[in-house]
Structures are given as structure tokens and as C-alpha cells.
Amino acid sequence: MLTERYPYYVANRPRQPNADLPVTDKYSGEVVTRVAVADAAAVEEAIAAAVRATGPMRKLAPYARQQVLEHCVRRFQERAEEFALALCIEAGKPLRDARAEVTRLIETFKAAAEEAVRGGGEVLNLEVSSRAAGYRGFTQRVPVGPCSFITPFNFPLNLVAHKVAPAIAAGCPFVLKPSDRTPVSALLMAEVLAETALPEGAFSVLPTRLEDVGPFIEDDRLKLLSFTGSEKVGWDLKARAGRKKVVLELGGNAACVVDADQAGRLDFVADRIAQGAFFQAGQSCISVQRVLAHESLYDALREKLVARAKALRAGNPRDESTTLGPLIDEPAARRLEGWIHLAVERGARVLTGGGRRGALLDATVLEDVPEDAALCAEEAFGPVVLLQPFRDFDEALHRVNDSRYGLQAGLFTQDLSRAMRAWDELEVGGVVVGDVPSFRVDTMPYGGVKGSGLGREGVKYAIEDMTEVRLLVLRQ
Ligand code: NAD
Numbered sequence: 001m002l003t004e005r006y007p008y009y010v011a012n013r014p015r016q017p018n019a020d021l022p023v024t025d026k027y028s029g030e031v032v033t034r035v036a037v038a039d040a041a042a043v044e045e046a047i048a049a050a051v052r053a054t055g056p057m058r059k060l061a062p063y064a065r066q067q068v069l070e071h072c073v074r075r076f077q078e079r080a081e082e083f084a085l086a087l088c089i090e091a092g093k094p095l096r097d098a099r100a101e102v103t104r105l106i107e108t109f110k111a112a113a114e115e116a117v118r119g120g121g122e123v124l125n126l127e128v129s130s131r132a133a134g135y136r137g138f139t140q141r142v143p144v145g146p147c148s149f150i151t152p153f154n155f156p157l158n159l160v161a162h163k164v165a166p167a168i169a170a171g172c173p174f175v176l177k178p179s180d181r182t183p184v185s186a187l188l189m190a191e192v193l194a195e196t197a198l199p200e201g202a203f204s205v206l207p208t209r210l211e212d213v214g215p216f217i218e219d220d221r222l223k224l225l226s227f228t229g230s231e232k233v234g235w236d237l238k239a240r241a242g243r244k245k246v247v248l249e250l251g252g253n254a255a256c257v258v259d260a261d262q263a264g265r266l267d268f269v270a271d272r273i274a275q276g277a278f279f280q281a282g283q284s285c286i287s288v289q290r291v292l293a294h295e296s297l298y299d300a301l302r303e304k305l306v307a308r309a310k311a312l313r314a315g316n317p318r319d320e321s322t323t324l325g326p327l328i329d330e331p332a333a334r335r336l337e338g339w340i341h342l343a344v345e346r347g348a349r350v351l352t353g354g355g356r357r358g359a360l361l362d363a364t365v366l367e368d369v370p371e372d373a374a375l376c377a378e379e380a381f382g383p384v385v386l387l388q389p390f391r392d393f394d395e396a397l398h399r400v401n402d403s404r405y406g407l408q409a410g411l412f413t414q415d416l417s418r419a420m421r422a423w424d425e426l427e428v429g430g431v432v433v434g435d436v437p438s439f440r441v442d443t444m445p446y447g448g449v450k451g452s453g454l455g456r457e458g459v460k461y462a463i464e465d466m467t468e469v470r471l472l473v474l475r476q
Pocket of ligand 1: 228
């Protein structure tokens with residue numbers, strides 16, 4: 001169970017000031033706990049401490065960084081069920097999904113523990129012209145320095161882990177502002193970090209009101225801003241970030257193409273699309289939103305998808321049999337319900353779903369949604385999937401690209417040349433052949449192009465961003 005009130009962490013230590021924020025159970029809407037909230041002075045203290053920790057973090061030997069990460073892995077394993085319950089309550093995730101996120105948290109930290117002792121450099125051949133005869137070059141990667149992290153509500157543990165674990169592996173101190181809607185998970189992680197031998201000031205985890213969050217973005221002592229969240233906020237923050245490096249992991253309206261040769265395996269395809277569209281009530285940046293199915297199998301796939309949507313059990317996420325939890329709050333569900341109504345007014349057909357009770361939105365399948373309707377062109381971020389038939393494979397690729405987003409795309413096909421064409425031509429960060437765009441493991445490079453972001457996460461790739469190449473030239 002949750003405790004009554006959680007401290008924030010400044011310079012590795014818990015602190016309980018008077019000011020706090022309520023945290024609600026996303027199913028019942030009741031306030032279930034409170035978290036201490038950092039004011040401008042605490043944010044300044046955290047940044048100053050991170051600056052002081054820059055040298056000690058850089059000097060922390062790779063094996064010592066690895067030991068810190070391994071300690072976290074052990075403690076997360078021991079506390080897995082407690083963490084899952086916290087996620088279930090504060091994010092409204094069905095327990096099954098919450099446990100899956102804790103498993104991924106552990107995998108992310110394990111991957112970072114391995115990377116912590118890897119980081120080698122290169123030996124360069126500099127003798128590219130006669131004037132460089134006798135010169136040799138070497139590189140090493142050095143930590144960028146203090147980092148700023150801002151994270152969203154939808155994976156409040158694992159998306160925090162995608163910044164925190166690589167930062168420890170890279171040797172960077174950090175200040176983190178978790179989502180004010182789901183701050184408990186990050187504070188539980190901070191409890192574990194506080195047990196480790198990280199140098200003083202290496203980490204601060206600060207739920208912060210928006211009016212005090214400016215320094216996380218604008219302070220030049222912070223050398224990298226890594227933001228995961230919505231498109232609008234992300235690009236706005238980048239414009240304010242000054243000289244620091246910026247990594248943006250933003251939204252999407254992911255598409256999945258089902259090619260004509262899939263007719264014999266539509267049960268598998270429908271299972272995967274239902275999982276990709278309705279997992280976490282569709283609140284994933286790579287949730288399947290648009291399905292482009294070849295016209296020869298469109299009707300059969302539609303029937304199977306509708307059946308799977310109807311089979312989901314919406315309800316209290318704490319109930320083990322629940323497979324569809326609420327959206328993060330009622331306004332989010334109302335927004336999506338409104339988009340469904342607007343699309344229907346313009347000719348869309350609801351094949352199943354569309355109903356709403358508070359923050360719970362039924363798993364919804366639609367067809368004939370106009371491509372410029374918000375439900376298609378914007379990020380739905382809910383349990384909604386749109387079906388569209390296509391005749392020609394090129395037309396399907398064109399429609400996948402006809403989006404201002406570009407995170408991941410899925411393609412079900414047995415045709416290798418089509419798979420390679422999709423990989424070459426789709427404007428996305430990753431193409432998943434044989435599965436939905438929602439596939440992710442925590443070591444793969446992950447991120448978007450166009451409106452979906454800038455840079456890549458995935459432990460090794462995040463470490464690249466959190467380090468700079470430093471060159472040594474030797475003349476013999
Ligand atoms: P959000 O943009 O509303 O909030 C994200 C974080 O930014 C929160 O901590 C929030 O408090 C903070 N924030 C909001 N406005 C701010 C401002 N003006 N200044 C500073 N900080 C501010 O996003 P959300 O609703 O929490 O999360 C959902 C979004 O995140 C979706 O768009 C989803 O696609 C995206 N997302 C992307 C990825 C990815 O890896 N690409 C992963 C998960 C979620």
C-alpha cells in the first residue's frame with residue numbers, strides 16, 4: 001500500500017517540507033497519498049548540488065557505477081509487487097500491465113549495469129595525408145555533466161529509468177521532475193537510489209509546480225535536457241533550452257500495415273493489433289492507432305479485431321481480471337469521446353465501443369474516419385483504433401508517412417523486398433516487420449522523427465547523448 005506522504009529527494013536525501021501535492025487513485029478519483037513539492041529554492045539547491053557532484057560522478061569508477069545499478073536491480077526485484085501496486089493506483093494500470101512495467105524497469109537497469117563497464121573508445125588512423133605522418137588519435141567518452149530530466153505519466157517507472165539508469169552508467173548527476181499526476185513511482189525509485197554509494201548531489205527527484213520548473217529547462221549549468229512527453233510541450237521546451245543538448249521523446253499516431261499475404265494468419269495479426277492498440281488503454285506513444293489492411297482481407301480482419309475489442313474487461317485496475325483500465329483522468333476520456341463524435345458527424349462508423357463511464361473509455365474500433373479528423377491526424381492516446389483498406393502497397397506506405405509524426409511503424413508481410421522498402425521509405429525512428437509498432441525492448445534505439453522528437457533512447461543510445469567524445473592526438 002502507499003504511505004501517507006512521500007518526501008522529495010534533494011541531493012540524495014529525503015525532505016518533507018510543508019507544501020505538497022495530492023495524488024489520486026486513477027480509477028476511483030480519490031486522493032490516496034500526497035507528495036512533497038519542491039519550491040524554487042529547492043530546485044536551485046538541487047542544481048547546485050548536481051554541479052558539485054559532476055567531478056565525483058566522473059571519477060566514480062565504472063565498476064562502482066555498475067555496483068550502484070546492480071543494487072537497484074536487486075532492490076527492485078525485492079520490491080516488485082509494491083512498485084506494481086503503486087503504478088496500478090497512481091497510473092490506473094491493470095496489475096498485469098503494472099507488473100510488466102516493473103519487469104522492464106529491472107531490464108533497463110540491468111542493461112545499464114552492463115553498459116557501465118563497457119564504454120571503450122576508438123583508435124583512429126590520422127595519417128590521412130603527408131602532413132599527418134606520425135600522428136595517431138584516440139577517443140574516450142566523457143560525461144556531459146549535470147542533466148535535467150522531465151518525464152510523463154504513462155510509464156512513470158520505466159521512462160524515468162530510461163533517463164536515470166543511463167545517467168548513472170555514463171557518470172552524470174541529474175535532477176528529475178516526474179509527472180505531477182504520477183510522482184510516487186519516481187520517488188520509490190529515489191528511495192532505492194538513496195541506499196547506494198552515489199556521490200552526494202548525484203541525484204534529486206523533485207515534484208515541482210510548473211511555475212517553478214523553469215530552471216530545469218533554462219539553467220545553463222545543466223548540460224542536457226531529456227524530455228519525454230507531449231509534442232507541444234517538448235518543442236516549446238527545446239526553444240527555451242539555450243545551449244544544452246536536447247533529447248525529445250514525444251507523441252505519435254502509429255500505423256500498422258497488414259499486407260495481402262497475411263490472410264492465412266489473421267488470428268495472430270488481430271491478437272497483436274489488439275494488444276498494441278488496447279494495452280495500457282492505448283496510452284502509449286507507440287500504441288496502434290491506424291491500421292491499413294489490404295482490401296482482400298479487410299473484412300475478415302475487421303471482424304476479428306472487433307471480437308477482440310469486445311472481449312476486453314474494462315474496470316478496476318486492481319482487479320486481476322481487468323484488461324482495460326481508465327485513462328489518466330476524465331478530461332482525457334472526454335477529449336477522446338469528443339473526437340469520436342466529431343469523426344462520426346463526418347461519416348465515420350463506430351464498429352464497437354465509443355462508450356464512456358468517467359475516465360473509462362470502451363475499447364473502440366472505427367472505420368471511414370476522414371484522414372484530417374483529429375481522431376486520425378492527432379495522437380489519440382486512448383483505446384481507439386481506426387481501420388482503413390488499401391489496394392496498392394505504395395499507397396499504404398504513403399499513408400503511413402502522411403502524418404506529422406514518425407515514431408515507429410509496423411508491417412505484417414512475408415515479402416522481404418517489401419519489408420526492405422518499408423524500412424527505407426517510412427519516415428519513422430523504427431520499422432517493426434512481423435509485428436505491431438508498439439514492440440519495444442529497452443536496449444533498442446528508440447525515438448522519433450518529424451513531430452515525434454529528436455535523438456534516441458535505449459540504454460546504450462542514451463549514454464551516447466549523455467557523453468561527449470574527447471579526442472587525444474599523439475605525435476610520435
Ligand atoms: P505532458 O507533455 O503533458 O507532460 C510531460 C511532462 O512535462 C510532465 O512531467 C509535465 O508535468 C511536464 N510539463 C508539462 N508542461 C510543462 C511546461 N510548460 N514546462 C515544463 N514541464 C512541463 O505529457 P503527458 O501527458 O504526461 O504524457 C503523454 C505524452 O507523452 C504523449 O504525447 C505521449 O505520446 C508522450 N510520450 C512519449 C514517449 C516516447 O518515448 N516518445 C513515451 C511516453 C509518452
